[in-house]
Amino acid sequence: MQSAVHDATRELLAEVGRAELTVPMIAARAGVTSSTIYRRWGDLRQLLSDVAVERLRPETPPEDTGSLRTDLLRWAEQYLEESGSPTGKAYLLDVLAANADPSNQFQCSRFNQRQIGHIVDRAIARGEPAPEVDTVLDHVVAPTIYRILFGTELPPVEWVRGLVSSVLEGLTVKEVR
Amino acid sequence: MQSAVHDATRELLAEVGRAELTVPMIAARAGVTSSTIYRRWGDLRQLLSDVAVERLRPETPPEDTGSLRTDLLRWAEQYLEESGSPTGKAYLLDVLAANADPSNQFQCSRFNQRQIGHIVDRAIARGEPAPEVDTVLDHVVAPTIYRILFGTELPPVEWVRGLVSSVLEGLTVKEVR
Structure with missing residues (x-):
């Protein structure tokens, strides 16, 4: 699940950009519910931060x-x-x-x-x-x-x-x- | 107006903390409407950034x-x-x-x-x-x-x-x- 959400976030960052990005958009792309994302990451900021760390690794x-x-x-x-x-x-x-x-x-x-x-x-x-x-x-x-x-x-x-x-x-x- | 909003933001940061802070709260304290704040700063992040720069000056x-x-x-x-x-x-x-x-x-x-x-x-x-x-x-x-x-x-x-x-x-x- 985590890697599907990370992948969806990276793809959408490239496609729609940071300003337009929303949790429901990422959830739809990753095939999970928004509430799954909120439960795991709290908010979009924390998800973006986790994705960034993986990219910087x-x-x-x-x-x-x-x-x-x-x-x-x-x-x-x-x-x-x-x-x-x-x-x-x-x-x-x-x-x-x-x-x-x-x-x-x-x-x-x-x-x-x-x-x-x-x-x-x-x-x-x-x-x-x-x-x-x-x-x-x-x-x-x-x-x-x-x-x-x-x-x-x-x-x-x-x-x-x-x-x-x-x-x-x-x-x-x-x-x- | 700007300095009333900055003052209200600083006070509320100290009183309620960043996680609880909202634009309507700041507007009420500063005696302006929320839409005035949104028009001038766009969002809370930009307002917090402007307040921070003033504190770092x-x-x-x-x-x-x-x-x-x-x-x-x-x-x-x-x-x-x-x-x-x-x-x-x-x-x-x-x-x-x-x-x-x-x-x-x-x-x-x-x-x-x-x-x-x-x-x-x-x-x-x-x-x-x-x-x-x-x-x-x-x-x-x-x-x-x-x-x-x-x-x-x-x-x-x-x-x-x-x-x-x-x-x-x-x-x-x-x-x-």
């Missing part, structure tokens, strides 16, 4: 490109591109909108933690010195999310490469006087 | 403590405490929830930009070398917001002090092997 570990630097660059560039797309941002906002239940927000953060963890573990296995996972979260993932959520436009890929350099070579602070 | 420039380091520390510690409080987080989520109109999200980011700008300008006026505003946004503000929005618990004040050090002395990356 990484399907595979980050690509192994042979070095820490290129692994991190590849991952960070893809993360900016995917989470910064209109669909990616809408999913992030859906996860944050369900302020009744913050567990989906924690889940999102754990996805990033796990992906970065893979990259760091591989670096250690290769004998490369590697930053702590939290450092990458604070100085690569967090600024990317901040720009996506609060910025007027998406930063260029060079910007995210600079973030990766800051956790590999230390932050070079351009000083103004 | 800094009333004064950051305190001048005599040095860049202490100005930044004071500001960052307060920002973690205020935005990380249950009320502060609820306001951030309200701003992000109005995904129909992202201008409130940009506005939030501009508040931070302006406050950090004051601190940096004062440092320059004192003859201190100072980081760029964007560097402080990416490496102090962004990780703080990320932990508030996606973390299971608020980081300790030592953590935010470490972020300030990273933009003043460069990021010291603890390496794991």
Whole structure:
């Protein structure tokens, strides 16, 4: 039942858009009653948040490109591109909108933690010195999310490469006087 | 009219809480009709977002403590405490929830930009070398917001002090092997 409802929600999001989407519409498409959906999810917001978390769940570990630097660059560039797309941002906002239940927000953060963890573990296995996972979260993932959520436009890929350099070579602070 | 509605919303948020809050309730308290509110704001989400932005708007420039380091520390510690409080987080989520109109999200980011700008300008006026505003946004503000929005618990004040050090002395990356 859950996967039929998730599928119906994703299809209808693409077909009719978020503003027009209703629980009865999703119920009809999924072949269940509206009250089944309300019983299981409470409201549309929680359902959208659950669907978003499933979409944000990484399907595979980050690509192994042979070095820490290129692994991190590849991952960070893809993360900016995917989470910064209109669909990616809408999913992030859906996860944050369900302020009744913050567990989906924690889940999102754990996805990033796990992906970065893979990259760091591989670096250690290769004998490369590697930053702590939290450092990458604070100085690569967090600024990317901040720009996506609060910025007027998406930063260029060079910007995210600079973030990766800051956790590999230390932050070079351009000083103004 | 706008300020009566904002005041009524804030009062009722404190008295009955977000889950129970309705437009007719706010209208009655503000002495206007519900349709006035719908005409002006569209829906409750947009009204809550507008109220949140007003609450997040800094009333004064950051305190001048005599040095860049202490100005930044004071500001960052307060920002973690205020935005990380249950009320502060609820306001951030309200701003992000109005995904129909992202201008409130940009506005939030501009508040931070302006406050950090004051601190940096004062440092320059004192003859201190100072980081760029964007560097402080990416490496102090962004990780703080990320932990508030996606973390299971608020980081300790030592953590935010470490972020300030990273933009003043460069990021010291603890390496794991």
